[in-house]
Amino acid sequence: xKKKITTLKEIAKQLNLSISTVSRxxxxxxxxxxxxxxxVKRLANDLSYVPNxxxxxxxxxxxxxxxxxxxxxxxxxxxxxLKGILDEAAIKGYRVIISExxxxxxxxxxxxxxxxxxxxxxxxxxxxxxxxNIENIIKTMDTVPLILFDKVSNKIxxxxxxxxxxxxxxxxxxxxxxxxKKRIAIIKESEYSYNSEKRYTGYLRALNEHNIAIDExxxxxxxxxxxxxxxxxxxxxxxLKNRPDAVFAITDSAAIGVVQALKKFKIKIPEDIAVVGxxxxxxxxxxxxxxxxxxxxxxxxxSTAIKxxxxxxxxxxxxxxxxxxxxxxxxxxxxxxxxx
Amino acid sequence: xKKKITTLKEIAKQLNLSISTVSRxxxxxxxxxxxxxxxVKRLANDLSYVPNxxxxxxxxxxxxxxxxxxxxxxxxxxxxxLKGILDEAAIKGYRVIISExxxxxxxxxxxxxxxxxxxxxxxxxxxxxxxxNIENIIKTMDTVPLILFDKVSNKIxxxxxxxxxxxxxxxxxxxxxxxxKKRIAIIKESEYSYNSEKRYTGYLRALNEHNIAIDExxxxxxxxxxxxxxxxxxxxxxxLKNRPDAVFAITDSAAIGVVQALKKFKIKIPEDIAVVGxxxxxxxxxxxxxxxxxxxxxxxxxSTAIKxxxxxxxxxxxxxxxxxxxxxxxxxxxxxxxxx
DNA sequence: AACGTTACCGCAAACGTTTGCGTAGTTATT
DNA sequence: AATAACTACGCAAACGTTTGCGGTAACGTT
Numbered sequence: 001x002k003k004k005i006t007t008l009k010e011i012a013k014q015l016n017l018s019i020s021t022v023s024r025x026x027x028x029x030x031x032x033x034x035x036x037x038x039x040v041k042r043l044a045n046d047l048s049y050v051p052n053x054x055x056x057x058x059x060x061x062x063x064x065x066x067x068x069x070x071x072x073x074x075x076x077x078x079x080x081x082l083k084g085i086l087d088e089a090a091i092k093g094y095r096v097i098i099s100e101x102x103x104x105x106x107x108x109x110x111x112x113x114x115x116x117x118x119x120x121x122x123x124x125x126x127x128x129x130x131x132x133n134i135e136n137i138i139k140t141m142d143t144v145p146l147i148l149f150d151k152v153s154n155k156i157x158x159x160x161x162x163x164x165x166x167x168x169x170x171x172x173x174x175x176x177x178x179x180x181k182k183r184i185a186i187i188k189e190s191e192y193s194y195n196s197e198k199r200y201t202g203y204l205r206a207l208n209e210h211n212i213a214i215d216e217x218x219x220x221x222x223x224x225x226x227x228x229x230x231x232x233x234x235x236x237x238x239x240l241k242n243r244p245d246a247v248f249a250i251t252d253s254a255a256i257g258v259v260q261a262l263k264k265f266k267i268k269i270p271e272d273i274a275v276v277g278x279x280x281x282x283x284x285x286x287x288x289x290x291x292x293x294x295x296x297x298x299x300x301x302x303s304t305a306i307k308x309x310x311x312x313x314x315x316x317x318x319x320x321x322x323x324x325x326x327x328x329x330x331x332x333x334x335x336x337x338x339x340x
Numbered sequence: 341x342k343k344k345i346t347t348l349k350e351i352a353k354q355l356n357l358s359i360s361t362v363s364r365x366x367x368x369x370x371x372x373x374x375x376x377x378x379x380v381k382r383l384a385n386d387l388s389y390v391p392n393x394x395x396x397x398x399x400x401x402x403x404x405x406x407x408x409x410x411x412x413x414x415x416x417x418x419x420x421x422l423k424g425i426l427d428e429a430a431i432k433g434y435r436v437i438i439s440e441x442x443x444x445x446x447x448x449x450x451x452x453x454x455x456x457x458x459x460x461x462x463x464x465x466x467x468x469x470x471x472x473n474i475e476n477i478i479k480t481m482d483t484v485p486l487i488l489f490d491k492v493s494n495k496i497x498x499x500x501x502x503x504x505x506x507x508x509x510x511x512x513x514x515x516x517x518x519x520x521k522k523r524i525a526i527i528k529e530s531e532y533s534y535n536s537e538k539r540y541t542g543y544l545r546a547l548n549e550h551n552i553a554i555d556e557x558x559x560x561x562x563x564x565x566x567x568x569x570x571x572x573x574x575x576x577x578x579x580l581k582n583r584p585d586a587v588f589a590i591t592d593s594a595a596i597g598v599v600q601a602l603k604k605f606k607i608k609i610p611e612d613i614a615v616v617g618x619x620x621x622x623x624x625x626x627x628x629x630x631x632x633x634x635x636x637x638x639x640x641x642x643s644t645a646i647k648x649x650x651x652x653x654x655x656x657x658x659x660x661x662x663x664x665x666x667x668x669x670x671x672x673x674x675x676x677x678x679x680x
Numbered sequence: 681a682a683c684g685t686t687a688c689c690g691c692a693a694a695c696g697t698t699t700g701c702g703t704a705g706t707t708a709t710t
Numbered sequence: 711a712a713t714a715a716c717t718a719c720g721c722a723a724a725c726g727t728t729t730g731c732g733g734t735a736a737c738g739t740t
Contacts, residue, residue, distance in 0.1 A: 005483075007696060018720045023698060031718060053459045054398035055696035059725050063394070065437070065458075073426065074419040083413055086440050090451075095437045095458050097405070100426050111430075118405075118435050119393045143345075256626060283626050286596060347726060358690045363728060371688060395726035399695050 006047040015039060026051075057119065065095045066309065067115035069125045071103045071151065076281050077298050078126070081150065084302025085124065092310055094121070103128045112140050120144060122309045127151040130191055145312035149305040152194050157322055159312070161305040164326040165195055168294045169202025169248070171331045172276045175292070176246045177210050179337055181274055183218065185244035187233050187254050190221035199250050199278065218244045225250055230257020238265060245273055246337075252277035252284050252293055259287055259336065274337040289335030296329045346387040355379060366391075397459065405435045406649065407455035409465045411443045411491065416621050417638050418466070421490065424642025425464065432650055434461070443468045452480050460484060462649045467491040470531055485652035489645040492534050497662055499652070501645040504666040505535055508634045509542025509588070511671045512616045515632070516586045517550050519677055521614055523558065525584035527573050527594050530561035539590050539618065558584045565590060570597020578605060585613055586677075592617035592624050592633055599627055599676065614677040629675030636669045 008026075012019045017036070025032045025040035057063045068085060070078050082098065089096045097120060101108040108128050113136075115123055122145040125137075134155055140146060141158060149161040176184050186203050189196035207214055217240060222229040230249055234257065237244055249255035255277030259269060267273055269289050277284055277293040284291035304325060352362045357376070365372045365380035397403045408425060410418050422438065429436045437460060441448035448468050453476075455463055462485040465477075474495055480486060481498060489501040516524050526543050529536035547554055557580060562569040570589055574597065577584055589595035595617030599609060607613055609629050617624055617633040624631035644665060 009696075019697080020699075020721080021719055023696095024719085027698085029699095033718060036718080050457050052398070052696050053457060054394045054401075054403070055725090056698085058392070058394035058398045058696080058727095059698055061394075061725085073423055074416065076414065076416065079414040079419050082438075083440060086413065086438065090439070095454070096439075097435045098422075098426065098438050099430070099436075100423060114435070117390050117393060283623060286623050286626050288628065349726075359727080360691080360729075361689055363726095364689085367728085369729095373688060376688080392726050395695090396728085398697095398726080399728055401695085 005052075006044075006049045007052070008049075011040060011043055011047065011049060015043060063119045063121055064093060065097055065118070065120050066306065067111075067118070067120035067123045068096055068098045069101055069108060069111050069115070069123065070098070071101050071126060071128050073098065073100050077279055077296060078150075080298025081126075081302040081305075084299035084304075085306045086302075087299070088303040088306045092306075094306075094310070101128050105131060105133070109133065109136050112136060116140060116143060122146065122313045124149060124305050124309055127153055129193065145309060145316070147305055147309045147312070149301055150195075154194070154324075159308050159323045159325070161301055161308065161325045161327065162194075163294075163296050163301070163329045165198035166202035166205070168278070168329045168331070169199035169250075170206045171202075172278070172292075172294060173203050173206035173248055174210070175331055175333065175337065176248065176274055176276060177206065177212070179270070179274065181246035182212060183215070183242070183244045184212070184246040184248060185218035185220065185237055187220045187222065187225070187230060187247065187249045187258070189225050189250065190223055196225075196250055203248060217242075222254075225254050227253045227257040227260075230254035231261040232257075234258045234261035238262075238267075243273070246270075246275070247273060248276045250278055252279040252281040252291065255291055255293070255336075256283055256287050259289070259291065270335070270337045270339055276337060280332055284334070292334045292337040293332055294329050295332050297327060301327050345392075346384075346389045347392070348389075351380060351383055351387065351389065355383060403459045403461055404433060405437055405458070405460050406646065407451075407458070407460035407463045408436055408438045409441055409448060409451050409455070409463065410438070411441050411466060411468050413438065413440050417619055417636060418490075420638025421466075421642040421645075424639030424644075425646050426642075427639070428643040428646045432646075434646075434650070441468050445471060445473070449473065449476050452476060456480060456483060462486065462653045464489060464645050464649055467493055469533065485649060485656070487645055487649045487652070489641055490535075494534070494664075499648050499663045499665065501641055501648065501665045501667065502534075503634075503636050503641070503669045505538035506542035506545070508618070508669045508671070509539035509590075510546045511542075512618070512632075512634060513543050513546035513588055514550070515671055515673065516588065516614055516616060516677065517546065517552065519610070519614065521586035522552060523555070523582070523584045524552070524586040524588055525558035525560065525577055527560045527562065527565070527570065527587065527589045527598070529565050529590065530563055536565075536590055543588060557582075562594075565594050567593045567597040567600075570594035571601040572597075574598045574601035578602075578607075583613070586610075586615070587613060588616045590618055592619040592621040592631065595631055595633070595676075596623055596627050599629070599631065610675070610677045610679055616677060620672055624674070632674045632677040633672055634669050635672050637667060641667050 008019045008022045012022045022040050025037045026044060066089060072078060086096055099111040101111060105128055124147055126149055131153060137156055147159045152160040152162055173184060188200050220233045222233060247258050249258055255275050258275050262269055262273055269275060277291045280293045280295035284293045304327060348359045348362045352359045362380050365377045366384060406429060412418060426436055439451040441451060445468055464487055466489055477496055487499045492500040492502055513524060528540050560573045562573060587598050589598055595615050598615050602609055602613055609615055617631045620633045620635035624633045644667060
């Protein structure tokens with residue numbers, strides 16, 4: 001039992017007005033008298049008129065829809081970013097179409113294409129691992145504005161919203177140094193990743209500035225930075241003659257794996273070996289000891305990203321320049337580095 | 341530098357054909373000769389033609405967009421449901437607009453409205469707590485198909501996709517009985533909630549069937565079923581003269597709170613008091629001891645929900661009947677009820 | 681030779697909205 | 711009293727696509 005949808009024509013007929021007058025009345029056009037406006041608006045309300053979005057977008061070439069592509073929606077940090085995007089979008093009157101690339105490059109390409117077909121006004125994207133074929137991304141960019149966040153690439157000439165990765169990692173490692181640690185291991189990603197690379201340079205810089213020698217033996221790289229890999233790497237570290245006295249894992253889940261492995265071997269945290277993660281996931285407060293980590297303000301990243309995007313959408317011709325916007329994160333010190 | 345978008349007209353002009361012929365050629369209409377089809381398709385491809393979604397939807401009154409409203413996107417279980425929805429939608433050629441109601445009823449109403457304005461073909465919704473004004477939900481239902489999932493209400497006459505809540509709770513409690521527990525506490529929600537209520541009746545049924553007396557003193561209700569409340573309730577339980585030997589928390593986070601509180605008082609889990617949660621959140625494997633809990637197949641819920649919705653969208657007139665579809669969950673036994 | 685059939689294609693309307701332009705009526709200006 | 715300016719509204723085109731209907735040419739059938 002579909003309800004009959006009311007159109008401008010219907011309202012016009014009932015009020016003996018022209019369609020254009022009704023349209024203008026609803027849009028508060030100055031040419032229309034107050035009395036007419038009121039009549040029109042009242043009837044529109046009574047008939048629960050909703051403007052046909054297609055007819056509107058059809059004319060204006062504007063959908064007020066923004067496309068978002070993320071690797072994994074179930075990842076907590078990603079979800080907080082999405083929340084930031086959704087909230088800001090609601091305020092600015094945009095709808096958001098979300099797609100998951102599942103860390104699959106071909107899916108990502110496919111999605112970019114269908115986003116275009118659906119006439120989105122702009123695209124926010126966080127890249128899959130090992131994103132190779134940049135061409136189609138760049139190609140879409142001359143049809144519709146695109147902004148990257150979190151997992152970015154400086155090979156793509158567009159505005160990018162990121163955490164101050166290097167500085168954050170620097171802070172984390174310096175914190176370890178400050179509590180007296182001298183032999184600090186790192187677990188990072190082996191494949192190239194913007195985030196991993198930045199954190200790694202932050203690690204190196206901290207060691208350098210504090211005149212601590214760099215030891216390749218305690219610089220470990222893994223393909224997938226997971227909990228399981230964290231455990232595996234810890235076993236490797238513990239088998240060394242010269243064990244580290246701290247571990248900086250580039251990710252909370254890896255850090256949790258480290259903690260679990262250390263506990264298994266009854267190694268005291270943080271006295272014997274301190275652990276720092278990255279992300280401030282919820283898990284970091286559930287594991288014992290609670291994890292020292294970097295809090296990334298996901299919502300701010302999301303809202304910032306969409307703000308810049310809408311800016312570009314509203315001013316399509318003026319070249320606003322490619323910015324890399326860094327959102328400040330901050331170190332949260334908990335029991336895994338601090339014994340009370 | 342906006343690119344010129346190609347239309348049917350452009351293709352028609354270049355090929356000296358009519359617009360209708362071009363349209364039919366692209367849609368593989370039998371009236372068009374193979375040779376013409378090929379020419380048209382080639383040029384369309386060269387000009388990277390994409391059909392204008394607005395013009396299309398404008399005519400067909402179909403957007404191929406589905407609206408989804410959830411209380412909180414950052415909630416892990418919700419995220420898995422969304423993943424199921426997104427995957428299935430991609431397969432069926434639908435886009436998904438996601439909105440967060442933030443457990444705010446007025447927001448929820450607002451979103452329902454804007455979803456309508458954006459011409460979605462159907463709506464999937466998980467209700468906020470204490471959803472009161474059902475009217476507008478029912479009102480939208482005679483314009484566009486709507487299906488509820490997870491947080492549902494049997495006051496709304498529509499298809500609903502849920503977990504077999506009662507049975508799952510029954511299984512969980514029976515498991516506790518099977519391992520020898522005789523005094524099983526429950527922590528549930530005080531406000532009416534479909535899920536809480538069902539789980540509670542499952543709890544009651546299990547006790548009844550095993551001839552265990554029901555003791556109101558160990559049936560605790562909280563407003564917000566959070567980790568903190570889990571801890572608080574545990575303190576209450578421990579202050580009883582006749583302590584329980586097991587706790588069934590209606591939610592993983594509450595269960596984790598219970599575990600934390602028990603550990604603080606050096607109470608052995610599961611020997612002294614066993615704990616069962618509900619959800620199989622990631623946290624349940626990180627807490628020590630790992631939590632026995634109910635695994636809810638989020639992705640299946642999501643994909644099932646959207647399947648039913650598309651079914652309704654494709655057959656708008658025939659009344660398919662209101663179904664309540666139960667997705668089977670299953671008990672996962674871990675250390676919090678089982679000492680190896 | 682007249683007719684029916686088939687293959688292939690074009691015309692034009694329709695979807696609902698916005699908007700430039702035109703205009704009738706009224707009021708203000710010289 | 712003639713002109714200008716303003717108010718309030720209508721006409722009609724345009725956006726890109728789909729589709730019912732109609733038409734033409736070619737071919738086959740009696």
